[in-house]
Amino acid sequence: xxxxxxxxQPPYYAVIFTSLRKVGDNGYAEMAARMLELAAQQAGxxxxxxxxxxxGITVSYWADLESIKHWKANAEHQQARRLGHEQWYSxxxxxxxRVEHDYGIAE
Amino acid sequence: xxxxxxxxQPPYYAVIFTSLRKVGDNGYAEMAARMLELAAQQAGxxxxxxxxxxxGITVSYWADLESIKHWKANAEHQQARRLGHEQWYSxxxxxxxRVEHDYGIAE
Numbered sequence: 759x760x761x762x763x764x765x766x767q768p769p770y771y772a773v774i775f776t777s778l779r780k781v782g783d784n785g786y787a788e789m790a791a792r793m794l795e796l797a798a799q800q801a802g803x804x805x806x807x808x809x810x811x812x813x814g815i816t817v818s819y820w821a822d823l824e825s826i827k828h829w830k831a832n833a834e835h836q837q838a839r840r841l842g843h844e845q846w847y848s849x850x851x852x853x854x855x856r857v858e859h860d861y862g863i864a865e
Numbered sequence: 866x867x868x869x870x871x872x873x874q875p876p877y878y879a880v881i882f883t884s885l886r887k888v889g890d891n892g893y894a895e896m897a898a899r900m901l902e903l904a905a906q907q908a909g910x911x912x913x914x915x916x917x918x919x920x921g922i923t924v925s926y927w928a929d930l931e932s933i934k935h936w937k938a939n940a941e942h943q944q945a946r947r948l949g950h951e952q953w954y955s956x957x958x959x960x961x962x963r964v965e966h967d968y969g970i971a972e
Contacts, residue, residue: 762883762920762958772962774879774924776869776914778972807883809916813869815924817881843970851869851969855879855962862958863950865885 762864763805763819768857770804771820776813777842777850786846789838800829819857826854869971870912870926875964877911878927883920884949884957893953896945907936926964933961 779786797803797818802825808816820826829835842850886893904910904925909932915923927933936942949957 762885762956765958765960768960772879772881772960774881774964776924778869807920807922809918809920809922811916811918813914813916815914815916815922817883817922817924847970849869849970849972851872851967853872853875853879853964853967855964857881857960857962860958860960863954863956865956 762862763807763817765804765819765857765860768860770857771823771826772855772857773818773820773826774853774855775816775818775850776853777847778813779810780846780848784845785841789841793835793838796832796834797829800832801825802828823854869969870914870924872911872926872964872967875967877964878930878933879962879964880925880927880933881960881962882923882925882957883960884954885920886917887953887955891952892948896948900942900945903939903941904936907939908932909935930961
């Protein structure tokens with residue numbers, strides 16, 4: 759992840775996923791990369807930004823709530839979430855938010 | 866930053882600030898810590914999560930748009946933003962979003 763997401767004019771949606779990891783990889787890195795790849799193929803996907811220090815933050819951007827719902831229902835994504843709950847995360851939070859306004863400077 | 870933000874039931878607001886840094890600290894770490902401290906003192910502040918790898922992501926949570934507007938108008942914060950544009954960031958984006966739904970597991 760080396761760029762900021764190039765999102766369109768609002769409104770659009772953000773899924774803010776924050777987490778604390780358990781110790782050990784246990785297949786996490788591979789699955790995380792696969793989920794980014796798979797998410798990017800979904801209808802309505804607009805971009806993603808991700809970083810981890812003590813807390814991990816992944817913000818994915820979507821055209822509408824319907825796209826988020828479809829992604830949540832994806833079978834491979836569901837399996838990854840199950841593993842996440844069982845093996846990788848000691849705590850996590852998912853926040854679904856409607857982006858109403860944005861501004862910034864591009865490189 | 867070692868915990869997930871303990872936010873109330875939605876709706877509330879998120880300010881998603883993502884950035885790419887220029888090389889060199891130039892006072893950045895000190896100012897970033899000061900801004901987190903100052904933000905936490907503002908009316909309507911609900912919490913913050915922050916991580917940086919290639920991309921830096923700071924998500925702050927607020928009770929309403931009015932609180933975000935007041936924080937944006939804070940003189941010390943304005944000065945920090947000016948320095949950010951001039952010295953620290955090669956690119957950044959600020960997204961103001963209304964959190965409509967959330968779920969997760971706590972530690």
